[in-house]
Amino acid sequence: MTKIFLDTAKLDEIREVAEWGVLDGVTTNPTLMMRAGTADLKANTMKIVDMVPGPVSAEVVSTDTAGMITEARDILSWADNVYVKIPTTVDGIKAMQEISSWPNGRINATLIFSPTQAYLVARAGASFASIFVGRIDDAGLDGMEVVRQTRAIFDNYGFDCAVLAASIRHTLHVTDSLLAGVDIITMPYPVLQKIARSPFTDAGLERFLADWAEVAGK
Numbered sequence: 042m043t044k045i046f047l048d049t050a051k052l053d054e055i056r057e058v059a060e061w062g063v064l065d066g067v068t069t070n071p072t073l074m075m076r077a078g079t080a081d082l083k084a085n086t087m088k089i090v091d092m093v094p095g096p097v098s099a100e101v102v103s104t105d106t107a108g109m110i111t112e113a114r115d116i117l118s119w120a121d122n123v124y125v126k127i128p129t130t131v132d133g134i135k136a137m138q139e140i141s142s143w144p145n146g147r148i149n150a151t152l153i154f155s156p157t158q159a160y161l162v163a164r165a166g167a168s169f170a171s172i173f174v175g176r177i178d179d180a181g182l183d184g185m186e187v188v189r190q191t192r193a194i195f196d197n198y199g200f201d202c203a204v205l206a207a208s209i210r211h212t213l214h215v216t217d218s219l220l221a222g223v224d225i226i227t228m229p230y231p232v233l234q235k236i237a238r239s240p241f242t243d244a245g246l247e248r249f250l251a252d253w254a255e256v257a258g259k
């Protein structure tokens with residue numbers, strides 16, 4: 042079954058969706074921290090951990106292998122369900138090789154734009170391969186095709202690395218990700234709101250209640 046993650050660092054959004062009972066995890070990144078108005082990654086991550094028992098991703102900001110490893114050691118010590126997000130660069134892939142050898146080496150490989158990058162992070166021991174569907178679409182390419190190809194490659198080799206559809210912009214991305222058999226979809230709060238609702242449901246309910254009021258009022 043595909044897991045649903047929320048792609049935000051905003052605590053009020055996470056608190057609300059956690060109450061729906063379908064929230065499996067949370068992903069954050071430096072931009073999402075900026076939007077949440079905090080630079081205290083540890084404090085914010087721990088507040089999320091208090092609300093969400095599933096995986097919570099926090100991203101490094103170093104760009105060199107040694108710096109990423111140092112940050113990862115700290116981030117991974119915060120809680121057992123915290124995953125460290127490592128960018129998919131050559132330095133990042135080298136860092137992933139080292140971090141994945143640790144007993145607590147939970148890695149979310151981020152900023153993946155091709156099936157070959159996804160293949161490499163799976164080889165490097167990442168737990169999640171985050172494919173940036175919306176940003177690939179923005180570049181005039183087909184983000185969902187990268188997801189489908191990655192799914193096929195991971196299945197070919199039985200990789201123990203989850204295909205994570207990220208940079209999700211609309212409901213069709215979610216439907217296509219479910220059809221592609223991804224392991225995880227991380228979506229922003231507005232998209233999660235949209236996939237739960239239909240104006241036809243609201244109109245249908247309004248009609249039912251009006252008809253009931255008419256018959257019950259007799």
Ligand code: E4P
Pocket residue numbers: 048068069070072073151171173175176207208209227
């Ligand atoms: C993934 O974990 C990222 O946080 C996110 O999906 C990036 O998406 P964006 O293209 O909307 O910034």
